[in-house]
Amino acid sequence: MRLAILAACLTLELAGQSPQSLRLRADLEFLCSDALAGRVSLSHEAEITARYIAADFQRSGLAPGAGGSYLQEFPLVAYRTDSGKRALRMIRAGVRKEWTPGADFTGAFSRDVRIGPSPVVFAGFGITAPEYGYDDYAGIEAKGKIVLIFDHEPKEDDPRAVFNGTGHTLHAGRTTKVANARRHGALAVLVASEPVRSHRGLLEPTPGGTTQGQPLRANAPPQSLDDDSQIPVFSISDEALAELLAQPADRQRAIEAGLRPQSADLPDTRIELASGNAEMHRGVSLNVAGLLEGSDPVLKSETVLITAHYDHLGTQNGKVYAGANDNASGTVAVMELARMFAASGQRPKRSLLFVVFGSEEQLMLGSFYYTAHPLRPLAGTRAVLNLDMIGRDEAHIPQSEGVLKIPADTSNELNLVGAMYSADLLKVIQEENRGAGLVLDTKFDRDHSLNALFRCDHLPFLAEGIPAVWLFGGFHPGYHEPSDTVEKLNFPKFEKVIRLTYAAAAKVADGAKPPKFGVEPAPR
Known part of the structure; x- marks a missing residue:
């Protein structure tokens, strides 16, 4: 009887949810589970996460993006100062x-x-x-x-x-x-x-x-x-x-x-x-990459990247830092976008490379390694859409009080960070947002206190002169805390961000003229 009641409750809870929402939730529940212990860089749990994403890319029909593998290894040194x-x-x-x-x-x-x-x-x-x-x-x-x-x-x-x-x-x-x-x-x-x-x-x-x-x-x-x-x-x-x-x-x-x-x-x-260091050892972290090759004989050599990072902060003082928003949200979004593009039956002219980086919380080590050892030529990389912290509503934290103006209701708002470096890419995102209906904000491109420009995996690509925008729901209470859990995510907004990313990536990948890199300030 008890099992029957639990099953009935679960059925009621899931009723009315879209298949996409159910897929997202299932992936999130696994990535944020105690079994993955916060996915901290160089841990066994981080490697399990990377291999889980790789397996999903393979099931979706993507080709290996790192030569014959879905995994790009990169060497790290861990150390404690004496x-x-x-x-x-x-x-x-x-x-x-x-x-x-x-x-x-x-x-x-x-x-x-x-x-x-x-x-x-x-x-x-x-x-x-x-x-x-x-x-x-x-x-x-x-x-x-x-x-x-x-x-x-x-x-x-x-x-x-x-x-x-x-x-x-x-x-x-x-x-x-x-x-x-x-x-x-x-x-x-x-x-x-x-x-x-x-x-x-x-x-x-x-x-x-x-x-x-x-x-x-x-x-x-x-x-x-x-x-x-x-x-x-x-x-x-x-x-x-x-x-x-x-x-x-x-x-x-x-x-x-x-x-x-x-x-x-x-x-x-x-x-x-x-x-000098009291402790020092070497290890290997992993980026996960899956490729959907373009359909045009010439343009398929060019690439549009859709990226996120999967690592988080591990376990501290017996508490798991699940990192549901930061950044299981971006990770499962990239996985879902890979499924959507692969299942569409229509390949864009340019190739799409889906990359989920490791070791971002160690100051973007995975993405910096990628730009130093690119899986596709940087000269032909036309744009990067980076998804990080896309599932929560923005709200003030102590450091943002008096620094940023945040609306009382941010349940439909999305920030674009780094858009000042490509008016073309910003225009594509704004145009394709008509189908998603989000409220877009470039305020972090006009701020010098919270340093958002330097805080995510779009940064190494901007440093290489590649148009790259971080799609970012904003900071919120519980950021980098154990309370960043799945039940706090805003799923309708989450799905809108995925819809917008799909449309913008498809537009750039199929467009005649790729976005240009420039330094003009973002429109106000």
Whole structure:
């Protein structure tokens, strides 16, 4: 009798739900189950998740997207810093100043390193932006030196600023700045918050950093791509900056007054730095890729990517961080989109590559590896539609209060992040939204406090000059918390986002002219 009652209740609960909703819920319940323990990077449960997605791609009729496999392996290094092996010293006029880890500087590095004493060069905001006629490295030599830079961008709270007004460009991101320093031959980078600043909230995460006070890497050690070309990066305090650089606020104001660099060597100044690890081991993470080859003999060599990430934060203090919205929602959406395209019987002219990345919570390691080792040529990659956190209604978190205007009802709203880099792709999404009926918002492309531009898997593609938009339901209470569970998802909205993504991807894949990459601000 009890089983009969339970079956009847289940039938009533499922009555009226669409077949798509039932498929989505079934996949979500598995990905968010205790058995997968939060899908943390480099865990056995993360590998099970990747193989589950791969099997679904195969059942849907997609071809293997990684050569003869659905899985693209990428090497990682997991490490725990030994605080006793971390050191940062300034030597000036023969006098050594020892700074204190945690108070004066923070940071971790995947290898044991010892650098210096080395000369130091101040490189302003660390930006080389030919499109804006600005280069902090013009007139200085960074090779063989430690580079000191400010975080963020000049005049970021000025709506008239060249660097996208109150929004960010890619040049504000720490990944971009460090890569620029590395190209200029720097040994290491010291990053200081700009002395005159207005930003607050969710600052861009760094290795070992946190978001909303929650560990980005759960209980697992920090992870990095196994790449010997990386250089150490330390964040330094305002007090350490003032000791290193005379009148830093005046230098910032001078840069911003005429958008002219104030870069210079720091005379008679040397820096010693060291970083060492108490624990270090190598492992392999997985991207999952399935291919639907295009129908046009010529255009099938070009690619439209539909992407998400499957990993989350694991288990902490005995509680499973299920990550239903972040990002089981995007994962099952990509799986469903693969089924829809494969079952349609009509292949678009360009090829579609469905990729679900691993290790996103470790600062987009899977997607950065993909752009360094693409499965389809980047030169022929025409657009990326990235799905992450698409199933919840947006609501204020402490960091967004006073920063963003969020409507009282967001049950039908969807944010588009990175749309400022392709007016063409934005136009396609807006036009195809007529069938989905969502309310679209580009507000995160005009914000410099929550740093959404740098927080998801669209970023590595934008850095390569590829139109890429993150479809994002917005932050919400319970973000990166155990309370991000399936029952809190808004399924009608969820299905609309899938419908919109299908239509937009089909339009780009079949369109005569692919979207162009540009830097014009998104329409307001």
